[in-house]
Amino acid sequence: METALKGRRILDLTRVLAGPYCSMILGDLGAEVIKIEAPGGSDETRFWGPPFKNGVSSYFLCANRNKKSLTVNLKKPEGREIIEKLVRTSDVVIHNFKTGTMEKLGLGYDRLKEIHPGLVYCSITGFGETGPYRDRPGYDFIIQAMSGLMSITGDEHSGPQKFGVAITDILTGLYACIGIQAALLEREASGTGQKIDLSLFDSAVSALVNIGSNYLMTGELPSRLGSRHANIVPYQSFSTKDGEIVIAVGNDRQFMKLVSMLGLPSLGLDPKFRTNAARVENRKELSAILQNLFLQEKKSFWENACQKQEIPFGPIQTMEDVRKDQQLKDREMFIRMQHPKAGDTAIIGSPLKLSKTPVSYRSSPPEPGADSASILSEIGYDEDEIQQLKQGEII
Template identity: 35%
Template sequence: MSGGPLAGIRVLDTTRALAGPLATMVLGDLGAEVLKVEVPGVGDETRFWGPPFAGDAGPTLIGYNRNKKSVAIDLRTTEGRQACLDLARSCDIFVENFRPGTVRRFGVDYNAVRVVRPDVIYCSISGYGQTGPMASRPAVDLMVQAVGGLMAQTGEADGRPMKAAAPVADTMGGLSAAIAILGALMERGRTGEGRYLDISMLDGLVALMGQSVAAWGMSGKVPSRWGNAHPLMAPYESFRTADREIVIAVTNEKNWTGLVALPDFAPLTADRRYEDQPSRNRNRATLVPAVEAILMTRPATHWIAVFDAAGIPVEPINTLAETLALPQLVERGMLVEVEYPPGSGNRIRTAGMPWRDVAREGPVRSPPALGEHTTEVLNAIERESQPTLPQSQ
């Protein structure tokens, strides 16, 4: 069985909340040994984000901390600082997501860790980065979505700005960190040198909005809110049917020709306002209600079958429960079961690994209880640090 491409790599994970734990979970999924440092008696703050709760863990901790070992160390103490540095000596990667300046006060910043592990890859994840006028501001996903411009673009045209339902700023920060770390590992393999990585959630969010940024750069116009519609094409949005909402995407002339070839939509063919994509975009105020009026005459299952036959992109708007029951996800193994609390027999389904093709083989290590592996890890590190005595001849 394969241990994954990162087998033999050890990660010291001092992160909490979401972006950092996501980054280190990716490394653990790929085979790295991840040592999660938590404050004794308190732990990662997401242990208390809930309900629901499973023992001392909420859904955020369960969802982002598989394939890790928990080591209880208080970095605010002299003993904790020394224990952390002792661990760092044997670790290839060090990840932290405290507010800038905090790890320096703890005495485990990049310069301190590099003394004990010169080739360490040290990754700092923060809301706004380690430099710049906003670096010291407190930042969580909501703040970054707001200041980063995503909320202003999200929601109905005449409604209030809305955050995305998923923590996209945290997620982009975590995935950006994982990508940067993997790149630094490749570089270290060639040069033998470590590297410091400064990952900003705001930078990641701006990168995610590449299409909007490019549109602004070309036009100078600030993007508006479009709800479920698309600013560059129509019809491309959600529509009501007789029983539930669906989404339709007419992205090119082939899709449009297929749509108006359907008997119910044939009257739209003669309307010059809809003769090409720019025209349909300009006249969406009349086009969208006309399309929806037709769709509301029959249930969603009818229209999905009709549009599928015509090759027009269409899907129902699923609830999460409907999504997780999709045979597509079941067949691809995108849900995994973890046990929490450890040894309880309580099985919890959670999102699996899109990177499964290169993931470690074998059972998934369930999220750890607070300090579950402290003795095991510290004893192992102590043994590793002992000098090897030459064998007698």
């Protein structure tokens, strides 16, 4: 089967989530990804849990499929020599060491581009390689706090809240994928690679989108609105007799359909609610009226009613609900892979549906060093040399 990135080799010196998530996507698209760790395995997520299955962390499994594993001691010259040899046949190097670490190891961009001028080199750090924060370590939680994301998440009673997942890591991983593929495309024209300097902080701030734009335009600090939208009303959750639902009315026509369905068409003609701008101004009053109406029936009733009227609707689902959702089953968003230690394992699949070059799931997340011998053999090491590297704790 043809894949979009077939023939591309990625050296992945990242750990935890942002970098591994990026390289997993590249692997799903067909690239050969070689995950580099210290001997014994140095990606912290291998040890994050519970849950574990036969000693394997579910966290590690979420971002490391379609990779080979090579363990190398980068603190020793023999280990750095291995990386340099691999760079000669690689398209991309990704790392998320602190600013300056790769340079101290002799593996910075200036050095590696001498070995391979066509190399695309992606540096992922907490705050970027320039600016007063460049030497600070960056963790998703810290970045969520500093970027403003937490200040707008939650409601007036909860105080600032973090996202339920490490959203800045995920965003940074996606930006890294975009940047890497853009650099590979540019290389086809120029013949040379380039460096990508990507930070979690920048990525998180970019995700402020409309809220950030609202502030920059007005200078008014945004309030925490919970499930409510800053610019659109009604666009929020409501309680029903048996759970919570979300209504997303995007225009005045949909609002008229909603209030007619609810048996109060006069609301759509009321000057306080007739336009979205008016509804935003009178948000509290309208939300209270709608909430009382939604409490009169169950979720299933409102789902059917909204579908008939083409009103954007969705139940707030638990993970169990999501796992059972037929739409996601049909879209193959949950897959099973055989892991050498964990056995048959369910993981979340890729959302990328390419008609000509679909993603592929070729290998489960690897055990540390599982492919060291075969990779080293490919770049010229014989069996005796590989054994000497093992004995010297180089691999």
